[in-house]
Amino acid sequence: MEEERIRILNMVKEGTLTVEEATKLLEALEAPAEDADVPETKAKWLRVRVTDLKTNRVKVSVNLPIGLVDWALRAGTKFASLGGVELNGMGVNLEELRSAINYGMRGKIIDVVDEEEQVHVEVIVE
Numbered sequence: 001m002e003e004e005r006i007r008i009l010n011m012v013k014e015g016t017l018t019v020e021e022a023t024k025l026l027e028a029l030e031a032p033a034e035d036a037d038v039p040e041t042k043a044k045w046l047r048v049r050v051t052d053l054k055t056n057r058v059k060v061s062v063n064l065p066i067g068l069v070d071w072a073l074r075a076g077t078k079f080a081s082l083g084g085v086e087l088n089g090m091g092v093n094l095e096e097l098r099s100a101i102n103y104g105m106r107g108k109i110i111d112v113v114d115e116e117e118q119v120h121v122e123v124i125v126e
Contacts, residue, residue, distance in 0.1 A: 004065035028071035043106055043125045053118040073098035
């Protein structure tokens, strides 16, 4: 959790986050689990990898602290549509995803190969 705090504070220092946003994130990190059944060994990271299939090189590598992901998913459920596109209509249920992660879901949750764009997208919870 200390790493996550440092990342948040660095984001404020760099101007990526406002103090208010950072405060909310830090509070989310400190908040106790909403349910008593949450596993003690909660996942720590959500990792996103996009690999170029032509060169087999990683194009995107993003590691997000689960505390930040949890906060974003909670906020996202309040705004279920983005730019007029309903997320639930695309088969994405943010609350179900959040619950699954909080209840111990681990491993690869998304593994997609886009032949047209020649990319492989992986999302992993660790």
